[in-house]
Amino acid sequence: MSYKRIKLKKIRQGHCVSLDTPKRQKFEEDFYNEGYQPRKGVITVGFDNKIMNGNHRYCLLLQKFGGEHKIIVKKKYISFGIIRILGIIMLPFIMIKKIYIKN
Numbered sequence: 001m002s003y004k005r006i007k008l009k010k011i012r013q014g015h016c017v018s019l020d021t022p023k024r025q026k027f028e029e030d031f032y033n034e035g036y037q038p039r040k041g042v043i044t045v046g047f048d049n050k051i052m053n054g055n056h057r058y059c060l061l062l063q064k065f066g067g068e069h070k071i072i073v074k075k076k077y078i079s080f081g082i083i084r085i086l087g088i089i090m091l092p093f094i095m096i097k098k099i100y101i102k103n
Contacts, residue, residue, distance in 0.1 A: 005072050
């Protein structure tokens with residue numbers, strides 16, 4: 001895991017949803033007043049720059065500054081998907097080892 005400065009347009013995410021709830025309005029007001037502060041909560045992306053955490057903050061930043069704006073993100077190089085795939089690949093070898101140890 002590392003911290004990188006990347007452009008908003010390089011970050012991948014599905015779509016921005018705007019909710020009209022009091023909690024969401026408060027979040028937007030606070031965010032616009034304080035700005036993006038990575039120390040309070042950084043946007044986390046995977047190895048492919050897909051958002052893992054911070055979708056709402058990303059949408060507000062994109063709306064306010066556009067795609068050329070650079071921000072600091074936390075980049076995780078190993079995701080749960082990779083760990084799951086490695087587990088599936090290793091499972092037969094683990095099972096074979098257990099069979100040989102029993103006998």
